[in-house]
Amino acid sequence: MQVEQIAVFLENKSGRLAEITSILAENDINIRALSVADTADFGILRLIVNDVTKAQAVLKKGGFTVSKTDVIAVAVPDRVGGLAEVLRAVTEGGYNVEYMYAYAHRADGSAVMIFRFDAMADAVAMLKDKGFALVSSREICAT
Amino acid sequence: MIGIDEMETLPRAGMESIQLQRLQTLVARVYDRVQPYREKMDRVGIKPAHIRSLADLRRLPFTTKDDLRDNYPYGLFTVPMDDVIRLHASSGTTGKPTVVGYTEADIQLWSSVMARCLAMADVHRGDLVHNAYGYGLFTGGLGAHYGIEALGATVIPVSGGNSKRQVTIMRDFGSTVLLSTPSYALNLADAMVDAGIDPAELKLRVGIHGAEPWSVHMRQEVERKLGLRAVDIYGLSEIIGPGVAMECLHSEHGMHILEDNFLPEIVDPNTMEPLPLGEEGELVFTTLTKEALPLIRYRTKDISRLTLEPCACGRTLIRMAKVSGRTDDMLIIRGVNVFPSQVEHVLMGIDGVEPHYQLEVSREGNMDVMAILVEVSERIFSGEIKVLERLSRSIQMEIKDMLGVSCKVRLVEPRSIQRSEGKAQRVIDRRTQ
Structure with a gap:
């Protein structure tokens, strides 16, 4: 069973991610998972959304280069060595991982996004100031 | 051997009479030997016999880089390939390069005009000339090389690249003259700083910098950083390579054109009409003495001005101002x-x-x-x-x-x-x- 993913080409300039997410929001599209791969010169945003066809159409209309790819979503046992088990099977099968990214559900139904900013301390203060709940490493690591 | 060549102090009438005689011979030769030229001249109804004065030059059709491309690679050569002893090439406007060829006499001519240019900057026998122009299809390296040898100076054929080694060679060999693009000269200055070499330790006296546009500010920077006197040289492969025009040490107002070999005109790039002396326009050259690939009224696309004001060095050669731009979109x-x-x-x-x-x-x-x-x-x-x-x-x-x-x-x-x-x-x- 395969899942459709859309990929968007990103030039290295500020505001592009925000633009994509607002286009999706305006069109009532929910992002279920995402990852950004970047090089020194450009980036690629990969998204799993609830309406792939619509997302592709609206982003294209917004001037983005979009492509659609099939990926496989594998349920990983939530315990020590869970991911290792999956990857061992992949390796033994002779497959290479092109890329992978995480999609986490918490008990309360929310997802967790991990960010790194250029000015981390300032960003923490700003996010707290805006009323966002930050998840501590203890909470993430807690089983 | 070379100081000021006798061609360089002729009165105007003397120069013009030599130019006319050479022009007539040239036009007769290309009309006779090169079909594309003959066709172009026939189309406007001009025969070699119509060239009776230098003013008749304007009746001849122009030659452009496109003509060289259309006749790629050897279509405009006037001699059989057996007589061509060297080929060079420069960028064409599309995938194909512009190919230029030289007979033995052309190589001698090129060596002699380049030697005369070097002499204008007081380069002489006994000088150690560090030639950092690229050797290869590009005319810069080899063109300068042969001129340095013809002058009787010592050539150090380092070519481009490996700046660290270059500055060591300059110091250890005792180079007195540097030939390079102006931007590479600045690069070498930085390499000296990196290598802990003080330019004052070097014996550099003169820098001869061409092949790309450079500003007065850049000249001052080269002079200050390398502790030498920097002068400009002009040339393009279609005309011969380096050696077409050169600044002397007295000249602050442009480069002496070796007009006994390269006859210059300035034309309006829109109307293609010749402009009066002193006005700015596109520089056009007719090669008077080249054998393998003579060019009639070749459009350089470089923008410049000509002047006949006397120069303190005593040369009466016409001078061209530093190129101020291009009439096409060529980048260097x-x-x-x-x-x-x-x-x-x-x-x-x-x-x-x-x-x-x-x-x-x-x-x-x-x-x-x-x-x-x-x-x-x-x-x-x-x-x-x-x-x-x-x-x-x-x-x-x-x-x-x-x-x-x-x-x-x-x-x-x-x-x-x-x-x-x-x-x-x-x-x-x-x-x-």
Whole structure:
């Protein structure tokens, strides 16, 4: 069973991610998972959304280069060595991982996004100031 | 042997009579031997016998880089290939280079005009001349080389690259004269600082810098950083290579043209009519003495002015002002001529690349950097980084192969390169002249 993913080409300039997410929001599209791969010169945003066809159409209309790819979503046992088990099977099968990214559900139904900013301390203060709940490493690591 | 050549102090009438005689011989020879020239002249109804004075020059058709391309590679040569002993090439406007050929007499002529140019900067026997122009198809390296030998000075044929080794050689060998592009001269100055070599330790006296445009500010910088006197030299491969015109040590007002061999005109680039002395326009040359590939009224696309004001050095040769621009879109990147059309030609040969691109030229430190902006279309976008990186690398390699110059490739989003109503703005040049 395969899942459709859309990929968007990103030039290295500020505001592009925000633009994509607002286009999706305006069109009532929910992002279920995402990852950004970047090089020194450009980036690629990969998204799993609830309406792939619509997302592709609206982003294209917004001037983005979009492509659609099939990926496989594998349920990983939530315990020590869970991911290792999956990857061992992949390796033994002779497959290479092109890329992978995480999609986490918490008990309360929310997802967790991990960010790194250029000015981390300032960003923490700003996010707290805006009323966002930050998840501590203890909470993430807690089983 | 060479100080001031007798050709360089002739009264005007004497020079003009030599020029006319040579022009008549030239026109008769190309009409007789080269079909494309004959056809062009027949089309406007002019015969060699019509050239009775220098003023009749304007009746002859122009020659352009396109004529060289249309007759690629040897179609405009006036001698059989058996008599051609050397070939050089420069950038053409598309995929094909412009090929130039030299007979034995042409190589002697080239050596002698280059030697006369060097003599204008007081280079003489006993000088150790560090020749950092590139050796190869480019005319700079070998053209200068033969001139230095003809002059009786000692040539150090270092060619370009490996700046660290160059500055060590300059110090250890005791180089007294430096030949390089002006930007490479500044690069060498930096390499000296890095290597802990004080320019005062060196014996450099004169720097001869051409093959790319440089400002007065850049001249001062070269002089200050290298502790030498920097002068300008002009040439282009179609005419002969370096050795067409040269600044003497007295001249602050332009370069002496070796007009006994290269007859200059300034024309209005729009009407193509010759302009009066002193007015700015496109520089046009007729080679009076070249054998293998003589060119009649060759449009250089360089913008300049001519003057006959006397020079303190005593030479009566006509002088041309430093080139102030181009009438076409040719760029000079680290001494290499680049036409946007060549880049386009390469890009169009790569599958999936859209015909929308832009060249951004800037200067990082002393080096020119050319970035090619290419839009990422859906045809080439699969969502995988390695595919885009492969595309970017293959563009860089093709450009390096075809144009001989390295570039950066910047992949950009579709429609981010400005579309203009008429002619697209292909080039953004951020170098401050």
